[in-house]
Protein backbone atom coordinates (compact mmCIF):
# COMPACT_ATOMS: atom_id res chain seq x y z
CA UNK A 1 0.00 0.00 0.00
CA UNK A 2 1.32 3.40 -0.92
CA UNK A 3 0.19 6.54 0.81
CA UNK A 4 0.98 10.22 0.31
CA UNK A 5 0.98 13.20 2.62
CA UNK A 6 -2.06 15.36 1.87
CA UNK A 7 -0.12 18.52 2.77
CA UNK A 8 3.04 17.62 0.88
CA UNK A 9 2.24 15.18 -1.93
CA UNK A 10 5.92 14.51 -2.62
CA UNK A 11 6.19 12.60 0.66
CA UNK A 12 5.10 9.00 0.07
CA UNK A 13 5.28 6.05 2.41
CA UNK A 14 4.23 2.40 2.64
CA UNK A 15 1.64 1.06 5.09
CA UNK A 16 4.19 -0.01 7.71
CA UNK A 17 5.81 3.43 7.60
CA UNK A 18 2.49 5.24 7.90
CA UNK A 19 1.45 3.08 10.86
CA UNK A 20 4.70 3.71 12.70
CA UNK A 21 5.02 7.38 11.83
CA UNK A 22 1.38 8.40 12.24
CA UNK A 23 1.71 11.87 10.69
CA UNK A 24 3.73 13.16 7.76
CA UNK A 25 5.80 16.33 7.33
CA UNK A 26 4.11 19.54 8.44
CA UNK A 27 1.62 17.39 10.40
CA UNK A 28 0.08 16.23 7.13
CA UNK A 29 -2.22 13.20 7.11
CA UNK A 30 -1.38 10.16 5.03
CA UNK A 31 -3.87 9.16 2.35
CA UNK A 32 -3.98 6.02 0.15
CA UNK A 33 -2.69 6.51 -3.40
CA UNK A 34 -5.18 3.95 -4.70
CA UNK A 35 -8.69 3.11 -3.62
CA UNK A 36 -9.66 0.68 -6.35
CA UNK A 37 -13.01 -1.12 -6.15
CA UNK A 38 -13.17 -4.63 -4.70
CA UNK A 39 -13.83 -7.33 -7.28
CA UNK A 40 -16.92 -9.05 -5.91
CA UNK A 41 -18.67 -7.12 -3.20
CA UNK A 42 -21.88 -9.19 -3.28
CA UNK A 43 -19.97 -12.42 -2.60
CA UNK A 44 -17.94 -10.71 0.13
CA UNK A 45 -21.12 -9.59 1.85
CA UNK A 46 -22.09 -13.26 2.20
CA UNK A 47 -18.95 -14.02 4.23
CA UNK A 48 -18.58 -13.81 8.04
CA UNK A 49 -16.93 -10.74 9.61
CA UNK A 50 -13.36 -12.08 10.05
CA UNK A 51 -12.67 -13.61 6.59
CA UNK A 52 -14.45 -10.71 4.91
CA UNK A 53 -12.37 -8.21 6.91
CA UNK A 54 -9.17 -10.04 5.96
CA UNK A 55 -10.15 -9.76 2.27
CA UNK A 56 -10.94 -6.03 2.62
CA UNK A 57 -7.72 -5.27 4.49
CA UNK A 58 -5.64 -7.33 2.08
CA UNK A 59 -7.17 -5.39 -0.81
CA UNK A 60 -6.29 -2.09 0.86
CA UNK A 61 -2.88 -2.97 2.33
CA UNK A 62 -1.65 -5.22 -0.51
CA UNK A 63 1.21 -7.68 -0.18
CA UNK A 64 3.07 -5.84 2.60
CA UNK A 65 1.54 -8.24 5.13
CA UNK A 66 1.29 -11.94 4.16
CA UNK A 67 -2.27 -13.25 4.19
CA UNK A 68 -1.75 -15.76 7.01
CA UNK A 69 -0.18 -13.03 9.20
CA UNK A 70 -3.04 -10.65 8.41
CA UNK A 71 -5.59 -13.36 9.18
CA UNK A 72 -3.97 -13.95 12.58
CA UNK A 73 -3.97 -10.18 13.27
CA UNK A 74 -7.65 -9.80 12.41
CA UNK A 75 -8.54 -12.88 14.45
CA UNK A 76 -6.77 -11.36 17.47
CA UNK A 77 -8.30 -7.91 16.98
CA UNK A 78 -11.92 -8.63 16.02
CA UNK A 79 -12.91 -10.98 18.81
CA UNK A 80 -16.40 -9.56 19.28
CA UNK A 81 -19.42 -9.00 17.02
CA UNK A 82 -20.99 -5.81 15.60
CA UNK A 83 -24.67 -6.72 15.56
CA UNK A 84 -27.19 -4.81 13.47
CA UNK A 85 -30.27 -4.43 15.64
CA UNK A 86 -33.65 -3.66 14.11
CA UNK A 87 -35.29 -0.59 15.65
CA UNK A 88 -38.21 -0.41 13.21
CA UNK A 89 -38.95 -1.69 9.68
CA UNK A 90 -36.58 0.74 8.02
CA UNK A 91 -34.13 1.63 10.78
CA UNK A 92 -31.27 -0.35 12.26
CA UNK A 93 -28.70 0.32 14.98
CA UNK A 94 -25.17 -0.91 14.27
CA UNK A 95 -23.91 -1.73 17.76
CA UNK A 96 -20.18 -1.16 17.84
CA UNK A 97 -19.80 -1.43 21.61
CA UNK A 98 -19.40 -5.14 22.23
CA UNK A 99 -15.60 -5.03 22.55
CA UNK A 100 -13.59 -4.96 25.80
CA UNK A 101 -13.94 -1.19 26.35
CA UNK A 102 -17.51 -0.98 25.12
CA UNK A 103 -16.95 1.52 22.31
CA UNK A 104 -16.34 1.42 18.54
CA UNK A 105 -12.72 2.41 19.20
CA UNK A 106 -11.98 -1.21 20.12
CA UNK A 107 -11.96 -2.12 16.42
CA UNK A 108 -9.33 0.44 15.44
CA UNK A 109 -7.34 0.34 18.67
CA UNK A 110 -6.96 -3.43 18.69
CA UNK A 111 -6.07 -3.68 15.00
CA UNK A 112 -3.52 -0.90 15.39
CA UNK A 113 -1.90 -2.72 18.32
CA UNK A 114 -1.64 -5.82 16.11
CA UNK A 115 -0.10 -3.75 13.31
CA UNK A 116 2.50 -2.18 15.57
CA UNK A 117 3.36 -5.49 17.20
CA UNK A 118 3.82 -7.05 13.73
CA UNK A 119 5.46 -4.22 11.82
CA UNK A 120 7.65 -2.55 14.45
CA UNK A 121 11.40 -2.41 14.24
CA UNK A 122 13.55 -3.04 17.32
CA UNK A 123 13.65 -0.53 20.15
CA UNK A 124 11.19 1.07 22.47
CA UNK A 125 8.14 2.93 21.19
CA UNK A 126 5.82 5.34 22.93
CA UNK A 127 2.24 5.69 21.83
CA UNK A 128 1.02 9.24 22.47
CA UNK A 129 -2.66 9.89 22.01
CA UNK A 130 -5.29 12.46 22.91
CA UNK A 131 -8.75 11.24 23.79
CA UNK A 132 -12.13 12.94 24.02
CA UNK A 133 -13.40 9.88 25.87
CA UNK A 134 -13.26 6.46 24.29
CA UNK A 135 -9.98 6.27 22.36
CA UNK A 136 -8.04 6.33 25.62
CA UNK A 137 -9.67 3.20 26.95
CA UNK A 138 -9.49 1.32 23.66
CA UNK A 139 -5.82 2.16 23.13
CA UNK A 140 -4.86 1.53 26.76
CA UNK A 141 -6.49 -1.90 26.81
CA UNK A 142 -5.19 -2.87 23.37
CA UNK A 143 -1.55 -2.07 24.36
CA UNK A 144 -1.62 -2.89 28.07
CA UNK A 145 1.25 -5.18 29.00
CA UNK A 146 2.86 -5.29 25.53
CA UNK A 147 6.66 -5.39 25.95
CA UNK A 148 8.74 -2.35 24.91
CA UNK A 149 5.67 -0.21 24.26
CA UNK A 150 4.75 2.70 26.54
CA UNK A 151 1.44 4.47 26.22
CA UNK A 152 0.79 8.11 27.16
CA UNK A 153 -2.80 9.32 27.09
CA UNK A 154 -3.94 12.94 27.33
CA UNK A 155 -7.53 13.90 28.06
CA UNK A 156 -9.35 17.11 29.02
CA UNK A 157 -9.66 17.29 32.80
CA UNK A 158 -13.26 17.05 33.99
CA UNK A 159 -14.63 16.87 30.46
CA UNK A 160 -15.06 13.15 29.95
CA UNK A 161 -17.49 10.93 31.80
CA UNK A 162 -16.16 9.59 35.14
CA UNK A 163 -16.72 6.04 33.94
CA UNK A 164 -14.87 6.63 30.70
CA UNK A 165 -11.99 8.06 32.72
CA UNK A 166 -11.83 5.13 35.14
CA UNK A 167 -11.60 2.65 32.29
CA UNK A 168 -8.13 3.80 31.26
CA UNK A 169 -6.65 5.72 34.20
CA UNK A 170 -6.71 2.72 36.54
CA UNK A 171 -4.48 0.33 34.58
CA UNK A 172 -0.98 1.54 35.50
CA UNK A 173 1.93 -0.55 34.17
CA UNK A 174 2.95 0.69 30.72
CA UNK A 175 -0.07 3.07 30.56
CA UNK A 176 0.47 6.68 31.79
CA UNK A 177 -2.41 9.13 31.78
CA UNK A 178 -2.51 12.92 32.07
CA UNK A 179 -5.59 15.04 32.77
CA UNK A 180 -4.88 18.24 30.83
CA UNK A 181 -6.21 21.56 32.10
CA UNK A 182 -7.91 22.49 28.83
CA UNK A 183 -10.29 21.09 26.24
CA UNK A 184 -9.82 18.24 23.78
CA UNK A 185 -8.50 20.60 21.12
CA UNK A 186 -5.77 21.63 23.58
CA UNK A 187 -4.87 17.95 24.04
CA UNK A 188 -4.71 17.46 20.27
CA UNK A 189 -2.52 20.53 19.97
CA UNK A 190 -0.08 19.04 22.52
CA UNK A 191 0.10 15.81 20.51
CA UNK A 192 0.83 17.76 17.34
CA UNK A 193 3.56 19.75 19.10
CA UNK A 194 5.10 16.51 20.34
CA UNK A 195 5.28 15.15 16.80
CA UNK A 196 7.03 18.32 15.68
CA UNK A 197 9.68 17.98 18.39
CA UNK A 198 12.55 15.95 16.94
CA UNK A 199 14.31 15.58 20.29
CA UNK A 200 11.27 14.06 21.98
CA UNK A 201 10.43 11.92 18.97
CA UNK A 202 13.86 10.34 18.91
CA UNK A 203 14.16 9.96 22.69
CA UNK A 204 10.95 8.03 23.22
CA UNK A 205 10.24 6.54 19.75
CA UNK A 206 7.04 8.52 19.40
CA UNK A 207 4.04 7.05 17.67
CA UNK A 208 0.43 8.15 17.52
CA UNK A 209 -2.67 6.07 18.12
CA UNK A 210 -5.52 8.48 17.58
CA UNK A 211 -7.77 8.34 14.58
CA UNK A 212 -5.13 9.98 12.40
CA UNK A 213 -3.34 6.61 12.30
CA UNK A 214 -4.23 4.91 9.04
CA UNK A 215 -4.40 1.41 10.57
CA UNK A 216 -7.28 2.48 12.76
CA UNK A 217 -9.24 3.86 9.86
CA UNK A 218 -8.76 0.72 7.77
CA UNK A 219 -10.04 -1.45 10.62
CA UNK A 220 -13.13 0.73 10.86
CA UNK A 221 -13.86 0.27 7.14
CA UNK A 222 -14.61 -3.39 7.95
CA UNK A 223 -17.63 -2.74 10.15
CA UNK A 224 -19.37 -0.67 7.49
CA UNK A 225 -19.28 -3.80 5.32
CA UNK A 226 -20.61 -5.77 8.28
CA UNK A 227 -23.53 -3.33 8.63
CA UNK A 228 -24.61 -3.77 5.01
CA UNK A 229 -23.94 -7.54 5.11
CA UNK A 230 -26.36 -7.91 8.00
CA UNK A 231 -29.18 -6.16 6.14
CA UNK A 232 -31.74 -8.38 4.41
CA UNK A 233 -30.43 -8.88 0.82
CA UNK A 234 -33.26 -6.84 -0.75
CA UNK A 235 -32.33 -3.82 1.38
CA UNK A 236 -28.57 -3.86 0.75
CA UNK A 237 -28.61 -1.22 -1.96
CA UNK A 238 -30.82 1.21 -0.09
CA UNK A 239 -28.70 2.13 2.92
CA UNK A 240 -28.21 5.62 4.32
CA UNK A 241 -25.73 5.56 7.21
CA UNK A 242 -25.67 8.17 9.96
CA UNK A 243 -22.39 8.65 11.79
CA UNK A 244 -22.06 10.48 15.13
CA UNK A 245 -19.01 12.60 14.39
CA UNK A 246 -16.35 14.46 16.34
CA UNK A 247 -12.93 14.07 14.79
CA UNK A 248 -14.47 12.55 11.62
CA UNK A 249 -12.36 9.39 11.56
CA UNK A 250 -15.46 7.24 11.61
CA UNK A 251 -17.03 9.06 8.67
CA UNK A 252 -13.73 8.90 6.76
CA UNK A 253 -13.73 5.11 7.19
CA UNK A 254 -17.29 4.93 5.89
CA UNK A 255 -16.37 6.97 2.84
CA UNK A 256 -13.36 4.70 2.18
CA UNK A 257 -15.74 1.71 2.35
CA UNK A 258 -17.95 3.38 -0.26
CA UNK A 259 -14.92 4.26 -2.38
CA UNK A 260 -13.93 0.58 -2.63
CA UNK A 261 -17.42 -0.51 -3.58
CA UNK A 262 -19.70 -0.79 -0.54
CA UNK A 263 -23.20 0.08 -1.71
CA UNK A 264 -24.13 3.05 0.50
CA UNK A 265 -26.48 5.67 -0.88
CA UNK A 266 -25.44 8.47 1.44
CA UNK A 267 -23.80 9.31 4.72
CA UNK A 268 -25.11 11.68 7.36
CA UNK A 269 -22.47 13.55 9.37
CA UNK A 270 -24.21 14.01 12.73
CA UNK A 271 -22.73 16.39 15.30
CA UNK A 272 -23.63 18.11 18.55
CA UNK A 273 -23.35 21.88 19.08
CA UNK A 274 -19.72 21.67 17.98
CA UNK A 275 -21.01 21.89 14.45
CA UNK A 276 -18.12 23.27 12.39
CA UNK A 277 -18.73 20.70 9.64
CA UNK A 278 -22.53 20.99 9.22
CA UNK A 279 -22.15 24.78 9.08
CA UNK A 280 -19.30 24.46 6.58
CA UNK A 281 -21.28 22.09 4.36
CA UNK A 282 -24.13 24.57 4.30
CA UNK A 283 -22.26 27.85 3.94
CA UNK A 284 -18.87 26.91 2.50
CA UNK A 285 -17.27 28.83 5.38
CA UNK A 286 -14.84 26.98 7.64
CA UNK A 287 -15.49 28.84 10.89
CA UNK A 288 -14.76 26.80 14.04
CA UNK A 289 -16.21 28.24 17.23
CA UNK A 290 -14.73 27.68 20.66
CA UNK A 291 -15.42 24.07 21.70
CA UNK A 292 -18.40 23.76 24.03
CA UNK A 293 -19.06 20.94 26.50
CA UNK A 294 -22.10 18.80 25.63
CA UNK A 295 -23.84 15.59 26.69
CA UNK A 296 -22.16 13.77 23.81
CA UNK A 297 -18.72 14.75 25.08
CA UNK A 298 -16.73 12.45 22.80
CA UNK A 299 -17.86 14.66 19.93
CA UNK A 300 -16.83 17.93 21.57
CA UNK A 301 -14.41 18.79 18.80
CA UNK A 302 -14.56 21.98 16.78
CA UNK A 303 -11.43 21.45 14.64
CA UNK A 304 -11.79 17.88 13.44
CA UNK A 305 -8.46 16.29 12.63
CA UNK A 306 -9.66 13.95 9.92
CA UNK A 307 -11.61 16.46 7.88
CA UNK A 308 -8.81 16.97 5.32
CA UNK A 309 -9.08 13.26 4.48
CA UNK A 310 -12.81 13.63 3.81
CA UNK A 311 -12.10 16.49 1.42
CA UNK A 312 -9.27 14.59 -0.27
CA UNK A 313 -11.47 11.53 -0.73
CA UNK A 314 -14.21 13.60 -2.35
CA UNK A 315 -11.62 15.29 -4.58
CA UNK A 316 -10.04 12.06 -5.85
CA UNK A 317 -13.37 10.28 -6.32
CA UNK A 318 -15.01 13.29 -7.94
CA UNK A 319 -17.73 13.34 -5.26
CA UNK A 320 -19.41 16.56 -4.19
CA UNK A 321 -18.98 17.47 -0.52
CA UNK A 322 -22.63 18.46 -0.65
CA UNK A 323 -23.50 14.75 -1.18
CA UNK A 324 -22.71 14.29 2.51
CA UNK A 325 -25.84 15.10 4.49
CA UNK A 326 -25.29 16.70 7.87
CA UNK A 327 -26.93 18.21 10.88
CA UNK A 328 -26.53 18.98 14.56
CA UNK A 329 -28.49 18.56 17.79
CA UNK A 330 -28.05 20.69 20.87
CA UNK A 331 -28.26 19.08 24.31
CA UNK A 332 -31.96 19.72 24.74
CA UNK A 333 -32.69 18.09 21.39
CA UNK A 334 -30.34 15.22 22.26
CA UNK A 335 -32.24 14.51 25.47
CA UNK A 336 -35.48 14.57 23.55
CA UNK A 337 -34.11 12.19 20.90
CA UNK A 338 -32.85 9.78 23.55
CA UNK A 339 -36.30 9.71 25.16
CA UNK A 340 -38.12 9.15 21.86
CA UNK A 341 -35.76 6.36 20.89
CA UNK A 342 -36.23 4.74 24.31
CA UNK A 343 -40.01 5.02 23.89
CA UNK A 344 -39.57 2.98 20.69
CA UNK A 345 -37.92 0.27 22.75
CA UNK A 346 -34.24 1.03 22.10
CA UNK A 347 -31.91 2.04 24.92
CA UNK A 348 -29.14 4.25 23.54
CA UNK A 349 -26.72 6.94 24.75
CA UNK A 350 -26.35 10.55 23.56
CA UNK A 351 -23.94 9.99 20.62
CA UNK A 352 -26.04 7.28 19.01
CA UNK A 353 -29.28 9.17 19.70
CA UNK A 354 -27.98 12.19 17.76
CA UNK A 355 -27.17 9.95 14.79
CA UNK A 356 -30.62 8.33 14.98
CA UNK A 357 -32.54 11.61 15.07
CA UNK A 358 -30.61 13.16 12.19
CA UNK A 359 -30.99 9.91 10.21
CA UNK A 360 -34.77 10.15 10.55
CA UNK A 361 -34.67 13.68 9.14
CA UNK A 362 -32.55 12.58 6.18
CA UNK A 363 -33.79 9.12 5.22
CA UNK A 364 -36.00 9.05 2.11
CA UNK A 365 -39.14 6.91 1.81
CA UNK A 366 -37.63 3.92 0.02
CA UNK A 367 -34.35 4.02 1.90
CA UNK A 368 -33.10 1.99 4.83
CA UNK A 369 -31.41 3.84 7.66
CA UNK A 370 -28.50 2.63 9.76
CA UNK A 371 -27.21 4.67 12.67
CA UNK A 372 -23.93 3.89 14.38
CA UNK A 373 -24.09 3.20 18.11
CA UNK A 374 -20.56 4.07 19.10
CA UNK A 375 -20.67 3.41 22.87
CA UNK A 376 -22.53 1.26 25.37
CA UNK A 377 -25.27 3.26 27.20
CA UNK A 378 -23.60 2.45 30.54
CA UNK A 379 -20.52 4.44 29.49
CA UNK A 380 -22.71 7.52 29.82
CA UNK A 381 -24.62 6.22 32.83
CA UNK A 382 -24.96 9.57 34.65
CA UNK A 383 -26.78 11.27 31.78
CA UNK A 384 -28.66 8.23 30.51
CA UNK A 385 -30.01 7.42 34.01
CA UNK A 386 -31.04 11.02 34.60
CA UNK A 387 -32.68 11.58 31.22
CA UNK A 388 -34.47 8.24 30.98
CA UNK A 389 -35.08 7.79 34.71
CA UNK A 390 -33.44 4.39 34.51
CA UNK A 391 -30.66 2.62 36.36
CA UNK A 392 -28.53 1.29 33.53
CA UNK A 393 -26.53 -1.73 34.60
CA UNK A 394 -22.75 -1.52 34.37
CA UNK A 395 -21.31 -4.36 32.31
CA UNK A 396 -18.49 -6.38 33.95
CA UNK A 397 -15.38 -4.44 32.76
CA UNK A 398 -16.86 -1.05 33.68
CA UNK A 399 -17.94 -2.18 37.12
CA UNK A 400 -14.45 -3.53 37.84
CA UNK A 401 -12.57 -0.39 36.78
CA UNK A 402 -15.11 1.93 38.38
CA UNK A 403 -14.19 0.49 41.75
CA UNK A 404 -10.47 1.17 41.25
CA UNK A 405 -8.36 4.25 42.08
CA UNK A 406 -7.44 6.62 39.20
CA UNK A 407 -3.65 6.89 38.68
CA UNK A 408 -3.86 10.00 36.52
CA UNK A 409 -1.74 13.13 36.95
CA UNK A 410 -3.10 16.63 36.22
CA UNK A 411 -0.94 18.89 34.03
CA UNK A 412 -1.24 22.34 32.48
CA UNK A 413 -1.91 22.52 28.72
CA UNK A 414 1.74 23.38 28.22
CA UNK A 415 4.00 21.42 25.90
CA UNK A 416 7.13 22.07 27.97
CA UNK A 417 5.47 20.38 30.95
CA UNK A 418 4.38 17.39 28.92
CA UNK A 419 7.79 17.02 27.30
CA UNK A 420 9.55 17.07 30.66
CA UNK A 421 7.22 14.36 31.98
CA UNK A 422 7.75 12.19 28.93
CA UNK A 423 11.52 12.63 28.79
CA UNK A 424 11.80 12.06 32.52
Ligand SMILES: Cc1ncc(COP(=O)(O)O)c(C=O)c1O
Pocket residue numbers: 103132133134135211244245246247248249250251298299351374375
Ligand atom coordinates in the same frame (compact mmCIF):
# COMPACT_ATOMS: atom_id res chain seq x y z
C1 LIG B 1 -18.87 7.42 21.64
C2 LIG B 1 -18.28 8.18 20.50
N1 LIG B 1 -19.07 8.52 19.48
C3 LIG B 1 -18.60 9.24 18.43
C4 LIG B 1 -17.28 9.65 18.36
C5 LIG B 1 -16.80 10.45 17.19
O1 LIG B 1 -16.03 9.68 16.30
P1 LIG B 1 -14.99 10.41 15.34
O2 LIG B 1 -14.05 11.17 16.20
O3 LIG B 1 -14.33 9.31 14.58
O4 LIG B 1 -15.80 11.33 14.47
C6 LIG B 1 -16.40 9.29 19.39
C7 LIG B 1 -14.99 9.72 19.35
O5 LIG B 1 -14.26 9.77 20.30
C8 LIG B 1 -16.90 8.53 20.48
O6 LIG B 1 -16.12 8.15 21.49
